[in-house]
Amino acid sequence: MKLKYLISITLALVLTVVLSACGQNSDDSQHHNAKYAPKNATPLSKIQIFKSDDKGKQLTEKEMDEKLKAYLKANNDIIDNKYVLQHQLDEQYDGNQKVSKKLDSDLRDLANIATKNQMNFESYIKDNKVPANEKEDIKRIEKYFKAVNHKAAQADQQLEELSYSPNNTVNVVDVPTNYAGDVNNKQQKKIKAFLKAHNLETKAIDK
Structure with missing residues (x-):
């Protein structure tokens, strides 16, 4: 008992x-x-990617700040969406990565948006003269988001690989090891300090 x-x-x-x-x-x-995986993420169709037709300009700090603001906003929306889509992928995972037609389409749209946004900004800072005292910081920011969104920009390639090897998984969130040096805490602190000094939002860096 x-x-x-x-x-x-x-x-x-x-x-x-x-x-x-x-x-x-x-x-x-x-x-x-x-x-x-925020519920209020900007829909993919409404993300305003970075665009500029400027070439050969000597940019002022004000002009650079305005363009940087647009680039940061686009990256904030891209990051929100990649977490939303990754959450959807993880929710449907059952040993084999199954991707619905809707999710497949969204992932390919994400890849297109992330790629164009990055390429447009890279061309902008290459085709124009960034203020000398900001050049190092702007390059650091460009490299940061290229690293953070690298997997998202390759989503379409991952989906193609998935069709050949169903045991693969799609990951649009992780940062590849070879890009880790561009997103470490030291780089984040430098970027946030620069953005705060220019009264620009840092929430895209905090995600």
């Missing part, structure tokens, strides 16, 4: 711990979703 009582107490304690852990995991999951 005493042994049965001890077993019952033990089982009750184990059950309490398990339920507590489940509740905590649920909270963590909700927190993760709220932070990385």
